[in-house]
Amino acid sequence: MSFQQGLSGLNVAAKNLSAIGNNVANASTVGFKAARAEFADVYANSLAGGAGVSIGIGASLAAVRQQFTQGNIVTTSNPLDVAINGNGFFRLTTNGVASYARNGQFSLDREGYVVTNNNARLTGYQADSLGQIVASTPSELRISLANISPRATAAANIGLNLDSRETVPAAAFSLADPASYNSSTAMTVYDSQGNSHTLTLYFRKTAANTWAVYGAGNGALLDGEGGAGTPLGTLSFGSNGLLPANATMTASIPLTNGAATPLAFPITFPLTDMTQFGVNFAVSKLSQDGFTTGRVAGFAIGEDGVILGRYTNGQTRAQGQIVLANFVNAQGLAALGNNQWSETSDSGQPLVAAPGSGSLGVLQAGALEEANVDLTEELVDMITAQRVYQANAQTIRTQDQVLQTIVNLR
Numbered sequence: 001m002s003f004q005q006g007l008s009g010l011n012v013a014a015k016n017l018s019a020i021g022n023n024v025a026n027a028s029t030v031g032f033k034a035a036r037a038e039f040a041d042v043y044a045n046s047l048a049g050g051a052g053v054s055i056g057i058g059a060s061l062a063a064v065r066q067q068f069t070q071g072n073i074v075t076t077s078n079p080l081d082v083a084i085n086g087n088g089f090f091r092l093t094t095n096g097v098a099s100y101a102r103n104g105q106f107s108l109d110r111e112g113y114v115v116t117n118n119n120a121r122l123t124g125y126q127a128d129s130l131g132q133i134v135a136s137t138p139s140e141l142r143i144s145l146a147n148i149s150p151r152a153t154a155a156a157n158i159g160l161n162l163d164s165r166e167t168v169p170a171a172a173f174s175l176a177d178p179a180s181y182n183s184s185t186a187m188t189v190y191d192s193q194g195n196s197h198t199l200t201l202y203f204r205k206t207a208a209n210t211w212a213v214y215g216a217g218n219g220a221l222l223d224g225e226g227g228a229g230t231p232l233g234t235l236s237f238g239s240n241g242l243l244p245a246n247a248t249m250t251a252s253i254p255l256t257n258g259a260a261t262p263l264a265f266p267i268t269f270p271l272t273d274m275t276q277f278g279v280n281f282a283v284s285k286l287s288q289d290g291f292t293t294g295r296v297a298g299f300a301i302g303e304d305g306v307i308l309g310r311y312t313n314g315q316t317r318a319q320g321q322i323v324l325a326n327f328v329n330a331q332g333l334a335a336l337g338n339n340q341w342s343e344t345s346d347s348g349q350p351l352v353a354a355p356g357s358g359s360l361g362v363l364q365a366g367a368l369e370e371a372n373v374d375l376t377e378e379l380v381d382m383i384t385a386q387r388v389y390q391a392n393a394q395t396i397r398t399q400d401q402v403l404q405t406i407v408n409l410r
Contacts, residue, residue, distance in 0.1 A: 002057070002399070003396055003399050003400075004057045004058050005056070005057060005058040005059075005392075005395065006058075006392045006393070006395035006396035006399065007058070007392075007396065008042065008057070008058025008059050008060065009058060009059055009388065009389075009391070009392030009395070010389060010392045010393060010396070011061075012037070012039050012059045012060065012061050013385055013388045013389035013392060014389065015037055015061050015064075016037040016039075016381075016385045016388070017382065017385045017386070017389070018037075019035050019036065019037040019064055020037075020378055020381050020382050020385060021382075022035065023035060023373045023378050024373070024375065024378050024379075024382075026371055026373065027371055027373040027375055027378075028370075028371065029103075029339065029371050030103045030104070030105055030339070030368050030369065030370065030371070031071070031101060031102035031103030031104065031339050031368075031369050031371070032071075032103075032339065032371035032372070032373065033066040033067055033068050033069075033071075033102065033371070033372055034066065034067050034371070034372055034373045034374075034378075035064050035065065035066045035067070036064070036065055036066075036067060037061060037063075037064050038061075038062045038063045038064070038065060039059050039060065039061060039062055040059065040060050040061075040062040041056050041058075041059055041060075042056055042057050042058050042059060042060050043056050043057065044057050065331050066331060066333075066335070067372065068330045068331070069372050070085070070086070070369070070372065071102075071369045071370045071371055071372040072369070072370045072372075073085060073364060073367050073368070073369055073370070074367060074368055074370060075366055075367045076366055076367060076368055077366070078105075078107075078366065079298070079299055079300065079301065079365055079366055080106045080107055080108070080114065080299070080301075080365075081104055081105060081106065081365070081366055081367060081368050082104035082106060082301060082322070082363050082364070082365055082367070082368075083104050083363070083364045083367040083368050083369040084102060084104065084324065084355075084361050084362075084363060084369060085361050085362050085363070085364055085369075086359075086360065086361015086362060087324075087326050087359050087360055087361050088324030088325060088326050088355070088360040088361050089101060089102060089324060089325050089326070089327075089341070089350075090102070090103075090104065090122060090322070090324065090325075091122075091123045091124075091138055091323055091324070091325045091350070091352060092116060092120040092121060092122060092123065092340065093120065093121050093123055093140060094118075094119070094120045094121070098123075098342075098343075098350075099120060099336060099340040099341065099342050100325055100333065100340065100341045100342070100343070100350070101116070101120075101339050101340045101341070102339070102369055103116065103339035103368075103369075104363075104367075104368055104369065105117060105368065106122055108143060111142070112142045112143045112144065112145060113140055113141065113142050113143075114141045114142075114143065114307075116338075116339075117338075118338045120338075120340065121140040121141070122140070122141050122322060123138040123139060123140055123141060123323065124138055124139075124141045124305065124307075124320050124321050124322040124323045125138065125320060125321040125323060125354070126139060126141075126320050127317075127318040127319055127320050127321070130317075131317035131318040131319075132318070133306065133318055133320070133321045135321075135354070138323050138352060141307070141319075141320045141322065142320075143299065143307065143309070143319050143320075144296075144309075144319060145296050147293045147294060147295050147296075147311075148293060148294050148311055148313075148315060148317060149194075149293060150190060150192070150193060150194025150290075150291060150292050150293045151190065151194075151289070151290050151291055152190055152191050152192040152259075152260065152263060152290050153189040153190050153191075153263065153265050153288045153289060153290030154265050154289055154290065155265055155266055155268065155288065155289050156187065156189065156199075156251070156265060156266070156267045156268070156287065156288040156289075157267075157268050157269075157270065157273075157285060157286075157287045157288070158185070158187075158201070158267060158268070158269055158273075158283070158285060158286055158287075159269070159270060159272075159273025159274060159283070159284045159285030159286075160185065160273075160274065160275075160281070160282060160283045160284060160285070161274075161275045161276070161277055161279060161280075161281060161282050161284070162182070162183065162203055162205075162211055162235070162237075162275070162276045162281060163182070163183070163276075163277075163278065163279065163280055163281050164209075164241060164276045164277060164278045165278050166182045166183075166205050167205065168205050168206060168207065169181060169182065169204060169205070173202070173204055173212075173214060173231075175202070175216055175219070175221055180204065181202040181203060181204040181214070182203055182204060182205050182211075182281070183202075183203045183281040184200060184201060184202045184203065185200070185201055185283050185286065186198055186199065186200040186201070187199050187201075187286050187288060188288075189251075189253070189263065189265070189288055189290055190288075190290035190291060190292055191255055191257070191259035191260065191261075191263050191290075192259045192260040192263075193257070193258065193259040194291070194292035194293045195257060195259060195292070196292060197217060197218050197253055197255075197263065198217070198218055198219070199215065199216070199217055199251055199253065200215065200216040200217075200219075201213055201214070201215055201232075201267075202214040202215070202216070203235075203281075204231075206234075209236060209237040209238070209239070209276065210234060210235070210236050210237075211234065211235040211236075211237075211276075212231040212233075212234055213231050213232050213233050213234065213235060213249060214231045214232065215232045215251050217251070217253035217254070217263075218253070222251060222252060222253065223252065225249065225250075232249040232250065232251060232267070233247065233248075233249030235247055235269060235274070237274075237276040241275050241276040241277045242271065242274070242275060242276075243269065243271040243274045244271070245271055246268060246269065246270050246271050247268070247269040247271075247274070248266050248267065248268050248269070249266070249267050249269075250264060250265070250266050250267070251264065251265060251266075251267055252264040265288075270285075273285045291313045291314065291315055292313050293313065294311030294312045294313030294314070294315055295311060295312045296309055296310070296311060297310045297311055297312050298310045299319070300316075300365065301322070301363060301365035302363070302365070303355065303356065303362040303363050303364065304321070304354060304355055304356050304362070304363070305321045305322035305323065305324070305354055305355040305356075305363050306318050306320075306321045306322075307319045307320050307321065307322065321354060322355065322363065323352050323353065323354060323355075324352070324353065324354075324355050324360045324361070325350035325351065325352045326350070326351045326358075326359060326360055327343065327347045327348050327349075327350060327351070328347070328348040328351075329346055329347050329348055330347065331347075332344050332345075332346030332347035332348070333347045334347075
């Protein structure tokens with residue numbers, strides 16, 4: 001008598017239960033991918049056996065394959081938690097050895113590297129000193145906590161409406177006499193050391209549709225285009241209340257604080273933002289490109305994987321870009337534990353690129369991907385596996401009873 005079929009059935013049923021049990025145990029593991037036990041029948045080799053009369057000798061475990069389907073995405077309060085929505089894996093390194101994961105629970109270590117709970121470092125493209133992403137060989141992402149250098153104002157843009165109902169002031173222009181000009185506005189500009197300075201512009205009507213623009217830096221009158229005491233320039237409007245072209249004039253602020261002097265830059269009055277209508281004076285645009293130094297205030301990760309640093313001076317600067325890797329045969333990856341896999345000859349080489357490119361998914365910051373384990377399905381499969389185990393045990397019991405009957409023959 002043969003007990004082989006029942007014994008093999010017990011073995012594969014037990015392994016199926018083990019796979020199901022592992023899935024259930026990791027139902028709360030972030031980024032976990034459920035595995036499925038796959039079986040094959042077993043036949044004895046025979047050179048002379050007839051085709052239709054062979055009886056199999058049981059079953060075997062053909063493979064245990066992980067199912068890389070999308071898990072549910074849940075939001076968290078950690079900005080360094082990242083979920084992948086779509087295909088791809090995070091690329092990690094541990095002592096220079098690459099591994100891959102779907103678990104996006106990241107944090108910063110004491111050296112500023114973005115790491116997992118077991119200190120594997122996240123990799124991606126680095127950014128240069130100006131915050132430009134350099135797409136090259138992925139390397140370990142390190143967040144810089146250093147202050148960003150200040151930038152001196154190099155250009156300013158102003159848009160406003162000058163009231164066409166105003167009259168020409170009778171008094172000569174003077175900073176101390178508000179009656180000598182019609183309106184004014186001020187803006188903050190920065191020198192090469194990040195120190196702030198106040199630039200004030202005064203608008204004085206000189207004739208119909210014509211305005212002189214005077215400037216003051218830190219309360220001192222600036223030299224104009226004609227020398228000391230003259231305006232920086234003139235605004236000449238058409239009869240329709242619009243400028244015929246962009247107007248540009250230069251402000252030059254002398255400094256004595258050790259920064260580069262003078263602080264000189266062009267001021268542009270775009271024709272699309274300048275009007276002279278019969279309504280009150282109003283400023284619609286006031287901008288300049290300088291800023292003071294800034295400290296890191298926080299981080300944000302975009303769906304394209306770019307890590308943006310937010311600074312106390314209102315600036316943002318890219319610190320790097322997370323990359324994703326994909327494989328022709330993801331089921332060929334070797335499980336390493338700790339939510340990581342490694343490439344094998346079966347998986348093929350990794351295809352590394354920025355999130356959202358090609359077939360790669362996008363990222364969602366402040367979120368995590370849950371395990372793709374369906375507990376209801378697993379519990380039903382567990383009941384089925386249990387019944388299969390009991391049935392195979394029953395075939396062994398029946399074989400034993402038949403054998404006992406033969407032994408008891410007299």
